[in-house]
Amino acid sequence: DQQVKQNSPSLSVQEGRISILNCDYTNSMFDYFLWYKKYPAEGPTFLISISSIKDKNEDGRFTVFLNKSAKHLSLHIVPSQPGDSAVYFCAAIRMNFGNEKLTFGTGTRLTIIP
Amino acid sequence: GAGVSQSPRYKVAKRGQDVALRCDPISGHVSLFWYQQALGQGPEFLTYFQNEAQLDKSGLPSDRFFAERPEGSVSTLKIQRTQQEDSAVYLCASSLALQGRGYTFGSGTRLTVV
Numbered sequence: 001d002q003q004v005k006q007n008s009p010s011l012s013v014q015e016g017r018i019s020i021l022n023c024d025y026t027n028s029m030f031d032y033f034l035w036y037k038k039y040p041a042e043g044p045t046f047l048i049s050i051s052s053i054k055d056k057n058e059d060g061r062f063t064v065f066l067n068k069s070a071k072h073l074s075l076h077i078v079p080s081q082p083g084d085s086a087v088y089f090c091a092a093i094r095m096n097f098g099n100e101k102l103t104f105g106t107g108t109r110l111t112i113i114p
Numbered sequence: 115g116a117g118v119s120q121s122p123r124y125k126v127a128k129r130g131q132d133v134a135l136r137c138d139p140i141s142g143h144v145s146l147f148w149y150q151q152a153l154g155q156g157p158e159f160l161t162y163f164q165n166e167a168q169l170d171k172s173g174l175p176s177d178r179f180f181a182e183r184p185e186g187s188v189s190t191l192k193i194q195r196t197q198q199e200d201s202a203v204y205l206c207a208s209s210l211a212l213q214g215r216g217y218t219f220g221s222g223t224r225l226t227v228v
Contacts, residue, residue, distance in 0.1 A: 004156075034216050043118070043205055044157065046216030089156050099170050100145070100209065100217065104156030 003027045004092050006105035014113050019077040021108050023090030026071065030092040033066060034102070035075045038087045047088075048075070077110075085112045116140075118220035120206050126226045127196045135191045135223045139208030146189050147217065148181055149205040157205055163189060196227045 005024045013019045025033075031052050036044035050057040050064045050073070057064050063076045077084055090105040119138040127133050139146050145164055149157035150173075159173040165186035174181070178196075183189040193200055203224050209217030 006156075036216070036219075041221065043207070043219030043221050045219070049216055091156075099162050099164075101147070101159045101162060101170065101173075102149075102157070104158070106154070106156045 001026075002106075004090055004103050004105040006090055006108050008108050009106070010109040010111070012111045012113055013080050015082060016079045019075075019080045019084065019110055019112070021075040021077075021088050021090075021110065023073050023075075023105055024071055025073075025092055027092070027094070027103075028068075028071065029094050030103075031095045032093040032100075033064070033073050034091045034093070035062075035064060036089045036091060036104075038089060038107070044089055080112045082112050082114055085110060118206055118208050118218050120204075120220035120223050122223060123221065124224050124226075126228060129197060129227055130195050131227075132192065132194045133196055133225065135193075135204050135225070137189045137191070137206030137208075137220060139187065139189070139206070140218060141187075143208035143210055143218075144186075145209045145217070146183060147207045147209075148189070148191050149207065149219075150175075151203045151205060151222070153202070160191070160204075193225075196225075198227050201225055201227045 034049040035047040038044045048062045066073045087107045087109050089107045091102040121136045148160040151157040161181045162170040163183045178194045180192045203222040205222045207217045207219040
């Protein structure tokens with residue numbers, strides 16, 4: 001039962017344009033949603049998060065949008081840069097007495113074309 | 115230390131062999147997590163410690179998997195009688211109380227069972 005889904009395994013975007021990565025979830029009890037970025041042979045690195053009570057969070061070039069009615073979130077990167085090429089994982093947390101267990105999607109490989 | 119350190123980086127084990135994977139979390143981090151990432155998949159939760167207490171081990175796939183954190187800092191994930199399906203990257207992460215702000219992953223141990 002895949003509670004967090006990333007239906008696009010890969011995405012290619014021209015440098016300078018907007019990259020939009022999508023994520024869907026099924027469990028309405030999730031409290032936070034996060035995006036992680038992963039380079040080869042490294043662990044995932046936290047990028048940005050959003051509380052389930054908000055619909056937008058912005059940090060520099062990165063913005064995450066949450067549509068609770070559609071159980072959908074997206075990560076926007078603008079402008080896209082070559083260093084953004086990586087695998088992006090969407091993840092969700094249901095808070096449980098300090099246990100911030102993450103449920104991950106399967107990832108989207110983003111390639112920025114110079 | 116400055117980050118989460120995992121050792122060894124790579125481990126090749128013969129089927130049936132026991133292995134032990136080590137995680138040195140960021141100093142002072144109370145929470146410690148182990149995840150398993152199979153090829154082409156997102157990380158999947160294995161177990162969670164708060165200090166030395168193992169509060170959630172619901173993700174351990176079988177009784178061949180065992181984790182400990184006896185002094186509330188370094189943790190070891192042990193896999194007994196390894197099987198080919200255990201081949202994966204094992205990721206450790208640590209955190210303070212983050213309220214959904216994500217936690218810090220190590221670079222992982224890539225286990226290959228032959």
